[in-house]
Amino acid sequence: MSKSLLTALLLSGTALAHSHLAHILINGALYHGFDPTPGKANYPDRVGWSSSNIDDGFVSPRNYSTPEIICHLSGAPPKAHAPIRAGDRLHVQWNGWPQNHVGPVLSYLAPCKNTQDGCGSVDKTALRWTKIDDSAPVLIDPLSSDGGPPGSGRWATNVLIGQNNSWQVEIPSWVKPGPYVLRNEIIALHFAKDLDGAQNYPLCMNLWVEAPIAAPTRTFALDEHDARTFYKPTDPGILFGVNNGTPLSTYKVPGPTLHAGAKPVPHSLQLMSLSKSAGTPVAVTKATQTVKFTAAPAKREAEATEAPKMKGRYNRQG
Numbered sequence: 001m002s003k004s005l006l007t008a009l010l011l012s013g014t015a016l017a018h019s020h021l022a023h024i025l026i027n028g029a030l031y032h033g034f035d036p037t038p039g040k041a042n043y044p045d046r047v048g049w050s051s052s053n054i055d056d057g058f059v060s061p062r063n064y065s066t067p068e069i070i071c072h073l074s075g076a077p078p079k080a081h082a083p084i085r086a087g088d089r090l091h092v093q094w095n096g097w098p099q100n101h102v103g104p105v106l107s108y109l110a111p112c113k114n115t116q117d118g119c120g121s122v123d124k125t126a127l128r129w130t131k132i133d134d135s136a137p138v139l140i141d142p143l144s145s146d147g148g149p150p151g152s153g154r155w156a157t158n159v160l161i162g163q164n165n166s167w168q169v170e171i172p173s174w175v176k177p178g179p180y181v182l183r184n185e186i187i188a189l190h191f192a193k194d195l196d197g198a199q200n201y202p203l204c205m206n207l208w209v210e211a212p213i214a215a216p217t218r219t220f221a222l223d224e225h226d227a228r229t230f231y232k233p234t235d236p237g238i239l240f241g242v243n244n245g246t247p248l249s250t251y252k253v254p255g256p257t258l259h260a261g262a263k264p265v266p267h268s269l270q271l272m273s274l275s276k277s278a279g280t281p282v283a284v285t286k287a288t289q290t291v292k293f294t295a296a297p298a299k300r301e302a303e304a305t306e307a308p309k310m311k312g313r314y315n316r317q318g
């Protein structure tokens with residue numbers, strides 16, 4: 001039996017709460033995410049993708065080349081989209097985050113092309129992504145006042161926790177109007193010194209990008225990365241001894257290169273956003289226009305169909 005398998009077995013009893021997408025906020029308007037825990041009746045007008053990770057868990061490096069890494073385990077899109085102008089910032093609100101789950105926070109954007117309903121029934125394997133945030137640079141804080149081990153520094157996750165577990169993402173002003181999937185991801189590195197020890201938490205949500213707030217000064221083409229090629233289990237930013245005294249300055253954020261036209265919100269400007277109103281999600285018709293989303297009644301889908309199938313599958317380390 002391998003050492004890491006033994007560790008996994010020893011830790012399997014300690015089911016820690018990890019996280020999911022609680023909601024997103026766009027200029028104070030709140031749109032619902034998705035809660036995969038059994039028995040949750042999710043909002044019918046949610047913009048967060050559904051998944052089958054009923055323990056709020058993660059995707060493992062061994063699944064980096066499978067569809068699971070795209071939008072989490074069995075990820076599937078909702079019909080609704082949150083409208084946002086190009087150049088606007090949105091707040092991704094995670095449902096909590098454990099202090100020890102340190103790592104980078106990443107964001108990717110993919111247009112939904114050749115569809116009749118925007119991203120509402122998009123084939124996730126056809127999505128091609130542009131990295132718009134890699135939460136770099138990692139701040140160096142030798143006193144490690146944020147709960148990390150001595151010398152470990154200050155990770156993007158520490159900043160996220162400090163802002164009520166939320167992260168701000170800017171949609172670049174040159175992004176053309178239309179339907180998009182935003183993929184916000186935390187890679188937790190607390191077990192990443194072992195192969196297959198990193199934990200990826202990708203959250204997907206549907207957006208309807210509208211004309212920019214201000215005309216862009218430059219335009220760019222989007223990148224075309226397949227999420228199944230983002231990471232390899234042996235990448236230096238994936239296989240990384242976070243508690244080994246490895247200097248944080250040597251940490252290399254994994255995945256494709258940040259797009260030259262991306263405008264990540266720096267750590268120092270990350271802040272909380274209070275909900276002022278309920279957002280009005282839209283349904284996309286003909287991929288070029290929208291109507292106000294009118295939701296069917298909520299189904300208790302997790303309870304009815306997911307729970308029995310999932311039983312006993314999630315003996316995983318926190």
Ligand SMILES: *[C@@H]1O[C@H](CO)[C@@H](O)[C@H](O)[C@H]1NC(C)=O
Pocket residue numbers: 058059060063066068073316
């Ligand atoms: C990995 O993928 C398999 C097959 O798709 C899935 O059953 C399993 O739950 C996944 N686990 C993790 C931790 O990624």
Ligand SMILES: *[C@@H]1O[C@H](CO)[C@@H](O)[C@H](O)[C@H]1NC(C)=O
Pocket residue numbers: 022093094095096164165272273274275
């Ligand atoms: C903090 O996050 C929770 C969800 O995790 C949310 O319900 C709450 O409104 C947030 N509080 C603030 C002040 O943003």
Ligand SMILES: [Cu+2]
Pocket residue numbers: 016017018098101317318
């Ligand atoms: Cu966890």
